[in-house]
């Protein structure tokens with residue numbers, strides 16, 4: 001079983017428990033009380049490079065990264081450093097995240113918040129919006145063509161902006177055909193978990209320039225950001241480097257280029 005299959009199997013098991021405890025209709029009912037979604041696209045389309053800063057406690061590739069006792073405190077630091085959006089890893093088993101983290105972050109900052117998870121069902125999208133998410137991640141490698149299209153449409157109907165994540169040429173073609181407005185190229189090979197820094201440069205030319213391209217994973221410095229911007233990225237998504245930095249606000253500021 002691949003790492004992705006293993007993660008998704010765990011996600012499905014946890015999802016079945018939540019669905020049994022709280023029917024979809026009840027989660028939908030909570031949408032009536034949630035803040036309207038924040039649109040990340042004007043900031044992401046503006047000239048310059050944007051940083052999407054991630055709340056990430058641990059990962060399959062690196063193990064424990066940071067305790068993060070209060071994700072709201074970290075998110076406020078990210079926002080003060082100029083993050084365009086905050087990504088919250090809500091997967092529990094392998095990343096140590098939760099929807100409670102997302103709620104806390106959304107309440108603490110004014111920037112849009114991404115639910116970064118392994119989304120395979122409508123239930124997770126409704127949950128995401130009900131918890132305040134403004135964006136949701138859809139990983140092409142985890143979904144069939146029909147699932148991807150249906151979840152993309154449903155996310156849009158909920159008012160969520162969708163970050164469609166790709167790892168290779170075939171997935172990029174699927175994302176482009178889908179009409180994805182925001183395309184994330186993840187440099188982490190999902191079979192080996194190794195980072196291949198040349199992935200963005202290889203796949204970005206396959207994505208039309210009217211889409212916003214995001215470079216994801218393995219980004220540690222302003223020079224990494226400049227490399228990807230030079231290859232067509234409007235934004236970078238950064239986890240490990242920021243959660244391990246003693247000065248997350250300064251680290252985000254430096255990555256945006258404003259700290260220079």
Ligand SMILES: O=C(O)c1ccccc1NCC(=O)[C@H](O)[C@H](O)COP(=O)(O)O
Nearest residue numbers: 059060061062216217218219238239240
């Ligand atoms: O981070 C992992 O080990 C990982 C393994 C398998 C699937 C997804 C994984 N990470 C999710 C992400 O996409 C990253 O958290 C995100 O791009 C930030 O990456 P980094 O800056 O390298 O922490």
